[in-house]
Amino acid sequence: MxxxxxxxxxxxxxxxxxxxxxxxxxxxRRLWLAGALAIATVVTCVTSIALTDQRTEAxxxxxxxxxxxxxxxxxxxxxxxxxxxxxxxxxxPAGRKSxxxxxxxxxxxxxxxxxxxxxxxxxxxxxxxxxPTSSAPKPSTTWRSVRSVNYPDRYWHVNGSYVGLDRVTxxxxxxxxxxxxxxxxxxxxxxxxxxxxxSYLRHREFVLxxxxxxxxxxxxxxxxxxxxxxAVSGAVMLESVNYPGRFLxxxxxxxxxxxxxxxxxxxxxxxxxxxxxxx
Numbered sequence: 642m643x644x645x646x647x648x649x650x651x652x653x654x655x656x657x658x659x660x661x662x663x664x665x666x667x668x669x670r671r672l673w674l675a676g677a678l679a680i681a682t683v684v685t686c687v688t689s690i691a692l693t694d695q696r697t698e699a700x701x702x703x704x705x706x707x708x709x710x711x712x713x714x715x716x717x718x719x720x721x722x723x724x725x726x727x728x729x730x731x732x733x734p735a736g737r738k739s740x741x742x743x744x745x746x747x748x749x750x751x752x753x754x755x756x757x758x759x760x761x762x763x764x765x766x767x768x769x770x771x772x773p774t775s776s777a778p779k780p781s782t783t784w785r786s787v788r789s790v791n792y793p794d795r796y797w798h799v800n801g802s803y804v805g806l807d808r809v810t811x812x813x814x815x816x817x818x819x820x821x822x823x824x825x826x827x828x829x830x831x832x833x834x835x836x837x838x839x840s841y842l843r844h845r846e847f848v849l850x851x852x853x854x855x856x857x858x859x860x861x862x863x864x865x866x867x868x869x870x871x872a873v874s875g876a877v878m879l880e881s882v883n884y885p886g887r888f889l890x891x892x893x894x895x896x897x898x899x900x901x902x903x904x905x906x907x908x909x910x911x912x913x914x915x916x917x918x919x920x
Contacts (some may be wrong), residue, residue, distance in 0.1 A: 699821040774830075774869060781850060784918035785822045787834075788889060790876050791909040796919065797849075797896060799836060804849040806891040809919055819918035825865035826854070828882050833864050837920070849889060859883075876912040889913075 663666070744893040787797040789806055798807040798818040809818045816837055825831035833843040840851040843864035854860055862883035869888070879889040887898045890911035901907070 648855040649822075688730050690817055708727035771869070773866065783822045784920070785915045786919045788914045788916050788918070789910075790873050790914060792891075795891075795894070797842075797913075799842075799851045802850045802852065804842060804851065804896045806894040806896060813920075815919040819920040822915065824869070825882065827858070828867065829864040831865050831867035831882055833866070844884075844889075844898040847887070847898040849898065872908050873912040873913040876914050878911050879913065 662679065687723060701781075746884070789795050794808055795806045796809050796818045797804050797820070798809060798814060800817070807814070807818070809815050820834040820836060820842065823833050823835055825834045836842070836851050838851075840853050841860075841864040842849055842851055843860060844850075845852070845863060852860075863881075865882040866879040866889060867882055869880050871878045881887045881889075881898055884898065887900050888911045889896055890899050890907060891897070892899065892910065899911075901911075
């Protein structure tokens with residue numbers, strides 16, 4: 642009986658010369674599949690976003706509540722509606738108080754004194770709300786002297802052409818410290834102060850001085866002061882008619898026109914009593 646040769650077992654490849662393929666890294670096929678799937682996902686997302694943007698841009702302006710652009714001619718697209726032809730013109734600014742200058746003097750008006758302060762700017766300060774018009778009686782023709790509240794021994798006194806706050810000790814000084822209190826040259830509800838020599842007290846360069854009336858509108862405004870209620874009982878503050886918010890006050894014993902200040906020193910310096918004339 643012939644001897645049969647035994648078959649090499651199938652699970653022993655090395656015995657018949659078969660060697661496993663070691664040139665490929667295990668799991669490479671799965672990595673390729675995962676990469677292809679990621680690329681497909683990115684492409685799908687990009688395509689979806691592009692389609693969404695196209696649909697948004699394709700919307701009609703009318704659906705969004707905007708008027709359609711005018712394509713009849715060149716130019717920028719404007720979504721603003723045309724202004725109606727019947728639109729009302731802006732209202733004129735509120736009128737200024739009586740006595741305030743409405744415009745600069747014209748060339749034909751009387752010439753302004755050299756060095757006089759110009760008309761106040763449009764944004765000038767308003768009178769403080771805490772100082773309403775004083776209830777002091779309106780002057781007809783009365784001789785008065787003006788006494789300081791915080792320096793009761795000192796009065797307005799004309800020295801040369803300037804008005805200072807001085808002690809009055811002799812007769813000529815008493816005459817120069819007594820003024821005729823008349824209705825305001827620019828506003829009859831306010832005051833003007835005339836000297837015995839016929840001049841008027843007016844502010845120029847914000848300093849009070851005595852000058853002759855040149856008949857100009859600016860002079861009348863500079864020489865008109867409105868009484869306002871003072872924080873000191875029985876006293877008044879005198880506000881410029883053409884510079885609302887500025888009051889006569891003494892500083893270094895000189896009478897000036899200064900803006901209102903919220904401090905006790907200013908309130909005392911700007912408070913005066915109108916007393917009987919010294920002359």
